Structures are given as C-alpha cells and as structure tokens.
Amino acid sequence: MKRLMTSLAALSLTAGLAHAQAADVPDNLEKLSNFQSTGATDFTFVEQGGDFADGIKRNLERIKLPQGFRIGLYAVVPDARHMAVGPQGIVTFVGTRKDKVWAVTDRNKDRVADEVKDFAPSLRFTIPNGPCFSKDGFLYIAEQNRVLLFPAAEFFYESGDVAAFNLVKQGELIPVEEESFNHTARVCDIGPDGMIYITLGQPFNVPAPEKRELYDKWGIGGIVRMKTDGTGREVFARGIRNSVGMDIDPETGNVWFTDNQVDGMGDDIPPGEINRATEPGQNFGFPWYGGGSIRTNEYKDEEPPADAVMPVVEMDAHAADLGMMFYTGSMFPEEYRGAIFSAQHGSWNRTTPVGARVMVTTLAEDGTATTKPFAEGWIDENGEYLGRPVDVAQLRDGSILVSDDLVGAIYRIWYQPE
Template identity: 30%
Template structure:
C-alpha cells in the first residue's frame, strides 16, 4: 500500500513539473527595448575629379621629393599599371587591372630604362587582376573572384594558370584585391566592400581572409575593413599593419583614412564606425548587429592607430628594408594614396612615408607629391599612383595607373 502512495506522489510530481516546464516554454519573453532612432544626419559633399592630364616629361618639375632624393622615369606606356612584384634578379611582374593581364619587365642592359623589347605579357584574361605574391617558385595572382597560381620560368614566363582558390565576393565598388603570403605560411587576402556603407549577406565582404597553403580552406581573419588593399608585416616585430579606405559621400573630412594593426578576430567597425571607434553619423542603424546603440557597438570595435586625410584612397603599401635610403627609413613604410574624387580640395595623389620610432608608427607625411595642383579655378592632375615596391638596389618603385608610368626614387644626397 505504501508503494502505491509513493508511486502516486511521484506521478503527481512528474506531471506538475511537466506542466511547469510547458508553461515556462510558452511564457512570453521579456520585451527588449528597441534602440531609439538617431536624428537624421546630412553632409555637405562635393564631387570633384581633377582634370586628368596625360604624362609629359615637362611635368616632372612639379613633383617634389625630400632633399637628397631624385625621381626618375623607368618606363612609360604601360597602360593601367597597378601592382608591382620585384624578383631577386631584378625582374618585375606588373598587373594591369583594366586590361586583365600580367606583364614581366626587366632592365636587361642596366641602363635604368625598361624599353619595349624588355617587356612581355605573361598572363591574360584575368578579370580585375591586381595583387601578386610568390611562394615556392609559383606566382599567385588575385583577380576578382579567383586566386590563380602559375609556375614561373627563369625568364619570367608563366605556365597556364590554375585555380588556387575560388568563390570570393563580387567586386562591386572595390575590385582591387590585396594579397601576401604571411610569415606563418598562410595566404592573406583582403576583399573590399561591394558598396559604400552597408553590410551585405556575404560574410567575406569587407574582410581580410587567411587561406590555407593548399587553398582548400579559409577563415575570416578580421572584419569591418572597408577596403584594405595595402598591408604587410613589420620586418622586426612581425606586427601586421594595413591601410583602410574610409567611406565616400560623408563630407570633406569624415571618415579619415586609417592605418590599423590587423589582428585575428577583430572587428574594425565599418560601416558603423571610423577612426578611433567614432560612430559614423551618416550610416543608417538598420544593419546594426544586436540591439545596441551605435556608440556601444563602436566601443567594442578596434580603433585605428594613425589617421590620414579623408578620401586619399590608400591602394598599396610596402616596408622598406634596404640601405640605399638613409638609416631613418629602414623598416619604415611607404604607401600609395591614389587620390580623392569627392572632396572640395583633393587629397592623396602621392606616395607617403610612415615613420617608425622604436618599431612603432608615429607619423604619415608626403614623400612624393605634386601630381595634383590648382590652375586658376580648376584642379588638375597628371598621375594616379597605384603600386609601390622596393627595387633590388634599394630604390623605390611606384606606378601611375592613369598614364602607365613606372617611377623610381633614389637617394643621391651623399652622406647618410
């Protein structure tokens, strides 16, 4: 009889617990407050594209370099000359984004000029081809949605391209890809946003990706990067630095161009934040992750290390590791700012120098400037700088993708 009572009690307790669980599951959740809308923000914006002029030798006098440096033209007529990759023997791979091809250039006779007979097309039919990197005798080339790989011959020739990795985001507004093999043996590639200030469902947009050595797997290394094409690892510390382009149409000075320390798993804020975790007043809240204010969200992101003039459009960067320049330049960085188009006074159109002190970046200042100038009431320009690379003799090379010019900067000031 006692057994039956215990069983009945157990049944009642079980039923009561089941009813309680069911009630808990069906009970309405506690309402969460909706973030109140922000006041509408408006910006005074200007579309100003300086009049584009073809390159001519008499324009060289307009260009300025620091005292002790000399600027020379190494080649002309290169078309949409974008990224540069210098090989140990002095051969130079050059990508041409609009033409969708890769060329191999080499100053065979050592006269400081690359004539037509010293140039050859080595790859073609690659949509929006841009960044290049070398590993194990193979050339890796980043195009719009595909990274290609090709064997390199001693004369610079390449074999038939093979797909290394595929299925990357569409180009949209930002088709230029940045790419380098990292010191850890993985390939790092940056893919910009397809629009100005809105996230899309594709999680790989506006990110830096880390790709396995066989190309079969990849991860989002860092996010919230609108368009980080120029990046690289400091030669001493191994820290990864990258230059990010800010959004357009937000006024003359917002947002600034950023120099960031790129770290794994970090969110750099685009499109909601800029600079040192500043909320962008011109970006709608509709895409905000989580029900938080813009300020709360930005506080959780990674802020910039240094800022530069808005809309200057950093497009490539390289560390200087040679000794041809004075000692202060060793292990510092050069960045190509292609130039603005939506600012009342143009910014960029220059090669800038990032000075380092105790292996930490301190300032960004113009190094080669003068491509853009005011003529009466009109702004004019005769160069959109693009690729930048260290040459085998320690001089600095950079391209102009508008007139197809390859420039070279040497130090000639004597005592270093």
C-alpha cells in the same frame, strides 16, 4: 632546378581536377595546368620611348622629394596598379583593374625598363589587380573572383605559355552573386606563417544590415587567409571597408593594411587609415565607424563592437590610401629603415582635391607613428591630376617603384646625395 621540378610535379597532381572542372575554367587554364601548349605566341608590347614618355618625364620635374632623392620614369605600363617584384630581381609583374598583367623587365640593369609585355597572354584575366610573390618564387594573382598560382613565373614569363593553376577557382573567392564593379581590386601577401592573405573589399559605401551575416561568413569587408595549396581558408580580420594595400611587418609578423573610408560625410571626415592586425579575429570597426572614431550615419544608433580596433595612423580624409610597403633596403638614409611608404591615389569627390602623393610613416619604439609627404606634386595649381599613385614596391638595390594608373607608368625613386 631539382626543387623547382619537384614543386611543379607536386602541383601537376592537381591537374586531373581541371578535367572535372572544365566547364568552370575559362580560356586555356586547363591546358596550362597540364603543361600543355596552347600555341600562344603573340605578345602585346608597350612602346617605352617617344612623345608620350617625354611628357611623363616633364611632369616628373615638378615632383617634390626630400633632399638627396631623385625620381625618374622606370616604365610606361598602361593602367599600372599593384606590383610584385620577382625574388630573383629579373621581372616585375604589374596588375591592372582591366584584363592585363604586365611583365616589366630591365635587361641591362640601368634601372630603366627595356621591355613591357603582357604576361600569360593565352589567359583571360578579370581585374587582376593583386600580384604577390612567395620567397621561393611562386607568383599569385588575386582577381575579382579567382586566385591563380604561377610556379616559377620568372622562369616561364618569356614564353606565351606558363605553368598556371587555380588556387581559388573562378567564382569561389566570393559568392558569384556578390561580384561587383565597385571595390573589387584585391591585394595579397604571403605571411611568415606560409599562408596567403587576401583583402576583400565590400562593394557599398555603407552596406545594409542584411548583408552583414553573409559578408562576415566570407570575409567580404575584411581579410581572408589560407594555405598556399588553397586549403584551410579562414577569415583573418573583419570590419574593413575597402583595403587595397597590405604588407607584413618583417620584424613582428603583424599584418598592416590601408583602408578607404566612407564617402558623403563632408570634405574633412572621416580620415583614411593605416591599420595593424596583431592576431586573427580582430574587428576594425566598419560599418559602425566610417573612419577612425567617426560614426556612420547609417549605424549611429547601433552599439559598435566593444573590441573594435582603431587605426594606428589617421590620414587625410578622401586621400584614398592604397598600396603600402615596409622599407627593408639599405639605399635610403637610416631614418627610412623600417618605415612605411604608402601611395595616396587622390580624392574623387572632395571639393578641393587632396592626395596623389607618396607618404612615409615612421614608427617609434613606443608605438607612436609620424606621417608626412615623401613625394608630391601630382596635383597642379589648377587642381588637375597629373598622376595618381597606386602602389609602392622595392627593388633589390633599395630604390622604390611607384605605380600610376592614370598616366599608365611606373616611376623609380632613388637616393643620390650631391
């Protein structure tokens, strides 16, 4: 507690800035930054039982998993996107592409959530897709054009008022004139260097050449990083079309990320990607490459960067690879230790739908990767989506959570051999 209060006191030194920024700060952020009450007491609670939950459970009966694995409904969570499991294991925060962040709590530890309610109800969020935690319990939420910091979120989340601060002020993550409805779901992660990494998708299928200088400067179509006090911002990686999934290899510290590739080139090209960044400053080839080594039509006559980094894994075209994580638990069999679990959201314009599943990628010592489906069956025999997985997260017991923004649910997958 002493360390917590010291951290909060240090953060409160920045509160005076909020007065000068009042015109730029929406809703109650200024009050919360000053540890002042807003009077917020009303939460939105989500019903966890009933016919809707029963229908989800019936659909889960068709999901195929490797032998010994089970899947069940963990929580009903509207528009569930990326997840951040609290370091204390008390609550899981779930982002959306709308205006809510949900707090999901399993109070009796039966591995099914008992309560789902909105987090920080006095704040107005704008596409708060990307929550992430530091190891010492600081919650960060990457929005469309802002990054918020919540010290001790697991401690304060029961209240309508929470300690909240700007890490990146509204309108300063990207230029305001570049705000878009497309490719604007951010994700974040904290690296072993203590910096926060944030993906910034660019809004176009393929951007016009006149946009490239501005995007390179800001890291749009790339990954930026900064210190966790908001200073020292730099562009970490470029040449990324729209990454909505990232994790840091616990063994090497390398940054791995998914990338969604160019549409309109046919059903079977270009491939989706899982990439590895081994150092700052690398370029991953977009917009010269539309996915893998497939050149885009718009830039086919322009020489691509000689040092463009190709993906480690090529996925099915248009499967929409989103959230990913390295498995560090001990519940699953040995073959899954250190593997990458990733969610495929599913194609939106392919003639025959593909994706809507969870993939597992294992990495050999020689650097080669093997990828196969792990959980599938959310596309039925009529080609209709029964769910669209978004993100994968790990609970402290070694089971994994899978979010689904179509159904509005989180599933839990665990290992329980006969």
